[in-house]
Amino acid sequence: MVKFSEQLEMQLVPEWRGAYCQYNFLKKDLKKIRLNQRIGMPIDPASVAPASPFNFHKCPHKSLRYHSNLIQVHCRKSDMGDELVYETELFGQIAHSDYDRRFFASLDSQLNKVNEFYRNKEEEFVQYEMLLEKQIFALTGVKKLLKQNLAKQILREAQQYNSGYLDKNDELIDSIAKATLAATSVTGVPWRRRTMDSWELAFGSNAGLIPSEVAAGTLLTRASMYGSQIRWSIPQSASMAMISAISEMLWEDVFCQSKRLMTDYIGQEDIAFSQKKVQSATDMLRVAFIDFYRGLGMLKSFSSLNMAAFAKILQKYEKVTGLFIAQSYMHHVDCAYINSSEKISQLMGKVEVTFAEHFTSGNQQQAMAALRPIHQTAPHSLTYLLGFFTGCSLMLILAFGCILQLDGDYRKMKYLTYLQTIFPTFSLVTLVLIHMYMYGWNLYMWKRVRINYTFIFEFSPGSELHCEEVLLVCTALTTVLIGAMVMHLSIHSMLFHAQASAYVDLIPVAVMLVFLVLLFNPLNLWYRSSRFFFLRVWQHVICAPFYKVGLADFFLADQLTSQVSTLRNLEFVLCYYGGGHFLTMNSNACANSVCFKNWTFVVALLPYWWRFWQCMRRWADESDTVHLANAGKYLSAAAALALRIVYNLNPGVAWLTIFFIVSSIATVYQVYWDVVVDWGLLHPNSQNPWLRDQLLLDHKSIYFASMVLNLLLRLSWLQSIPHLRIGGVDGYVTDFLFASLEILRRGQWNFYRLENEHLNNVGHYRAIKIVPLPFEDASSVN
Numbered sequence: 001m002v003k004f005s006e007q008l009e010m011q012l013v014p015e016w017r018g019a020y021c022q023y024n025f026l027k028k029d030l031k032k033i034r035l036n037q038r039i040g041m042p043i044d045p046a047s048v049a050p051a052s053p054f055n056f057h058k059c060p061h062k063s064l065r066y067h068s069n070l071i072q073v074h075c076r077k078s079d080m081g082d083e084l085v086y087e088t089e090l091f092g093q094i095a096h097s098d099y100d101r102r103f104f105a106s107l108d109s110q111l112n113k114v115n116e117f118y119r120n121k122e123e124e125f126v127q128y129e130m131l132l133e134k135q136i137f138a139l140t141g142v143k144k145l146l147k148q149n150l151a152k153q154i155l156r157e158a159q160q161y162n163s164g165y166l167d168k169n170d171e172l173i174d175s176i177a178k179a180t181l182a183a184t185s186v187t188g189v190p191w192r193r194r195t196m197d198s199w200e201l202a203f204g205s206n207a208g209l210i211p212s213e214v215a216a217g218t219l220l221t222r223a224s225m226y227g228s229q230i231r232w233s234i235p236q237s238a239s240m241a242m243i244s245a246i247s248e249m250l251w252e253d254v255f256c257q258s259k260r261l262m263t264d265y266i267g268q269e270d271i272a273f274s275q276k277k278v279q280s281a282t283d284m285l286r287v288a289f290i291d292f293y294r295g296l297g298m299l300k301s302f303s304s305l306n307m308a309a310f311a312k313i314l315q316k317y318e319k320v321t322g323l324f325i326a327q328s329y330m331h332h333v334d335c336a337y338i339n340s341s342e343k344i345s346q347l348m349g350k351v352e353v354t355f356a357e358h359f360t361s362g363n364q365q366q367a368m369a370a371l372r373p374i375h376q377t378a379p380h381s382l383t384y385l386l387g388f389f390t391g392c393s394l395m396l397i398l399a400f401g402c403i404l405q406l407d408g409d410y411r412k413m414k415y416l417t418y419l420q421t422i423f424p425t426f427s428l429v430t431l432v433l434i435h436m437y438m439y440g441w442n443l444y445m446w447k448r449v450r451i452n453y454t455f456i457f458e459f460s461p462g463s464e465l466h467c468e469e470v471l472l473v474c475t476a477l478t479t480v481l482i483g484a485m486v487m488h489l490s491i492h493s494m495l496f497h498a499q500a501s502a503y504v505d506l507i508p509v510a511v512m513l514v515f516l517v518l519l520f521n522p523l524n525l526w527y528r529s530s531r532f533f534f535l536r537v538w539q540h541v542i543c544a545p546f547y548k549v550g551l552a553d554f555f556l557a558d559q560l561t562s563q564v565s566t567l568r569n570l571e572f573v574l575c576y577y578g579g580g581h582f583l584t585m586n587s588n589a590c591a592n593s594v595c596f597k598n599w600t601f602v603v604a605l606l607p608y609w610w611r612f613w614q615c616m617r618r619w620a621d622e623s624d625t626v627h628l629a630n631a632g633k634y635l636s637a638a639a640a641l642a643l644r645i646v647y648n649l650n651p652g653v654a655w656l657t658i659f660f661i662v663s664s665i666a667t668v669y670q671v672y673w674d675v676v677v678d679w680g681l682l683h684p685n686s687q688n689p690w691l692r693d694q695l696l697l698d699h700k701s702i703y704f705a706s707m708v709l710n711l712l713l714r715l716s717w718l719q720s721i722p723h724l725r726i727g728g729v730d731g732y733v734t735d736f737l738f739a740s741l742e743i744l745r746r747g748q749w750n751f752y753r754l755e756n757e758h759l760n761n762v763g764h765y766r767a768i769k770i771v772p773l774p775f776e777d778a779s780s781v782n
Contacts (some may be wrong), residue, residue, distance in 0.1 A: 003495035004312045011305060013298050014450045014758065015767035017677050019117040020302070021110045021309040027316070028105040028734055034320050071104070071325050073332040083119065085112045086332060094323070103317070107310075109406055110332060114306045117765075118338040121299050128292060129347055131773070135285055138360060138775045143278060188777040217488055257347050281774035286359050286370075288771040293351045294461065295768040296344055303338050349654040373462035382468055389475035396482035403489050419585035421576065422488065425508035427736045428569040429481055429515060433474060434740055435559065438747030439537045440470035445751050451758045457552045458769055463529045473526070477515065484511045502583045510585045545617035551757070554614050555750075560607035561634075562746040564641065565739035571596070571603045600645055608638035626677075633673050636666040644720055656721065667714050674714075674749060680756040682707075706748055 005023055012020050069090045086108050094100040310333050314326035333339065356367035444467040448454045454464045488507045518526055519535070534556075540547040541557045560567075560765045575590040576582055590596045615631035618624070643659040675681050680692050681703060687693045691703050716738050761767070 005310070008305060008309060009450075011301065013302065013767050014297075014452045015455070015761045015766055016302060017116075019114065019765060021114055021306045021313075022106075026103070026106055026110070029099065029106055030313070030320050031314055033097075033099045033103060033317075071328060072322060073329060083116060084337070086115075086336070088329070089517065094134070094321075100321075100577070102558075107313070107329075111310065111336060114302075115336050115338050118303060119343075121302075121765075122341060122343055125292070125296060125299065125347060126343060132285070132288060132292060133354075134775050135288070135775055136354060139278075139285060141360070142281075149625060223382045253492055261637045282359070284772065288773060289351060289355050290371060290461070291768055291771050293348065293355070296348045296351065297372075300344050300348070300766060303344070305332065307339055313686055323488075337461070366456045382472055386468060386472045386475060389472070389479050393478040393482055396479065396486055399485050400482060400489065403486065403493065417587065419587060421582065421585060422505060422508055423732055423736075424569040424572050424576075425512065425731075426485055427739075428483070428566050428573065429508075429511055431563065431566045431569075431736075431739055431743060432515070433478055433481065434743050435563065435746070436470065436477075438743060438750070440467045440474060440722055442747060442750045442754075443467035443470060445676065446754060449755070451696070451754055452604070452761070452767070453754060455767065455769065456754060456757055456761070457555070458550065459533070460529065463533075465527060465530050469527065477518075480514060481511055484508065502585065505582045505585075506577070509573070512573070536680055541610050541614075545613040545620075547617075548621060549614045549618050554611065554618075555753075557607060557611045557614055558749075559746060561611060561637070562742050564604050565735060565742075567603045567606065570601065570638045572600060593617065597649065601642060604641055604645060605638050608634045612638070630677075633669050635665075636669050637661070640666040640717070644717060648720065660721070663717050667717070671714050674710055678749065678756065679752040680759070681752075692756075692759070694762070696755050703752075706752065710745060710748065713741055716741060 008023055008105075009021070071094075072089045073089070074087045074089060075084050076087070077083070088104040090101060090110050091103060104545070180419070235400065311326070311330060314329055315644070318324050318326050352364070352367060352371065355371060356362055356364045360366040360370070395760065417775050441463070443453070444450075447467065453459075457464075484507050488504065491504050500724050518533055521528070521531070537552050540549070540553045541560070544557070546555070572590055575593070575596055579589065581587070581589045612634045615627045615634065619627035619631070640659070640663040643655070643662050647655045647659045682690055683692055684690055688695055688700060691700060696705070719734070719738060
């Protein structure tokens, strides 16, 4: 049987952890009561009934009469507002016990805390529901006007389009401005934020009469378009949000159409209110309603879990003391706002009806499936396949090692050629797989310590990958990779050594193509939603700074800064195979190419370039100078990497000195940022000295060990100075090992980075993502 404390821990919202009833804290108070229970204290038999719980069940009314006079719960208004707070007054023998007084003081404090949190969150949800109601009303109005007032007229009159459109476009703009200003009764609309002179220019001295005329009936305006007249009918019931939505979409379409000056025919795509824009607004509102409903469910669960916590802790108090006062106290808990308010249930019912009406064509079953996605557990077949591919991978690795050891001639004659030509391709794929394994480990650890990575990365509910699924993909791809390595080595060294063709060296390229096909496969196979999410984030990274930067965007860009070796191997593969050098096995053709050397700088510095512009975009959006400092960190890292490449190409004391100084500065910069900013550690005055106030891992030593390990791995660039070789291992293998260590360091960084982000969300009680809404609330425009 699962203990209630464990059940509470599994079901609570991690970001609201501090707002829940601190059940374990109250249990500690009960433990103190048990240890110090009535030592030397005489018990008044008139006020205390027999301690056996069987007596309570046999005569509950008698026990309640005996014990209800031991406590009295007072309800009064708080000093800070109209909220009600609860205070318990003790009588009899327990009034003289410091431990009992401390327990009930803590109990009252927890009740007041959860009550206040619930009330505040409920008010936030009520306000947001009103905003969503305006949005859905605006969307409905836009769809209605699309269908009734515009579509047929514009389609019919588009045939009469003539070359005089450009001259009459000013009249159209002026007509829309007049209609919008009059309908909204505000002096400004999106894009054309004019002064009162514009209002007087449009309506003259009677501008003040326009709003009352609009309120009295229907506004009809005429606009000159396509050489004829179009009538815009805005009903009296039109809301401010609807008018704002219509005007915003009109302005955008008018100026988009004004660019099409020389067209002879206007197709359906040129209609002012395009169906694509309406569908986009519908999709945005659909996501907003789903997240809003999820938040309502979380708050409802918050109420039920806290009610259960109070009931459980009072039952334990009865068991420890033999005083049956739970029913008396729970009577006030039941009447508390967290349990008596019905607003959340009403809002959930309202959202279900609205969602079914506007997004599923009245299909209640589809609506509930979208609002309450079922989280399916991993099937047994997944566990079986995971074990199967793991076993296959291990056996193939053993086979590869045996073939390599048995064929001594191959190791002596072609070992260096293999490392220079084939090894970069296989190592490229291997480094990607190591990173995927680290991500699977990250998912396992985040789940174990209750980090809500689904919310942080903004994954769609129910579509996120779990660690078992990621590891299944990794082991399956590892089987393909090691199998190709065994096949390639067997053909070259044992089976068909004399007849081996140069095209056999295309086997590594075939493995890369398999990876790419699986990634870009449009079919709904192999977790398509996750793959497409990854590709969208990739697009945002590559196109920085033209996209607003989210956490998933800069998180992926940070991963790429640890894959510089992979990108350089990719450059070599494109040169070696794309230039046809594999036919002659001329590995020096690329290394001696001036163009290849120049592109090395571009390819290696790309991740830092993308990350730099992401920081600049965040600074432009948020006006926070910390992003400028972060951009400086990536500039210093890029400078250190560029100098490292220069030193490798032109060894010399001068370049070595510059490289060492710049790399040392960049390393100090990066280590400080990793530990202090990204991980939130090294706070000397925190509750956990030199760490932070809240920690998710039990052992503090793990954090200190991770900081030391991060520093050592950040210093891996030192091996490039003496061109270090470990135990006589070739430099290609050494570079691969250090590149793997950098990926392991990044995996460690990932865990602490998301831990810090999660704790920041917990500190601000952020458990629901803010979804952008399609229409501006015109009532809020000054």
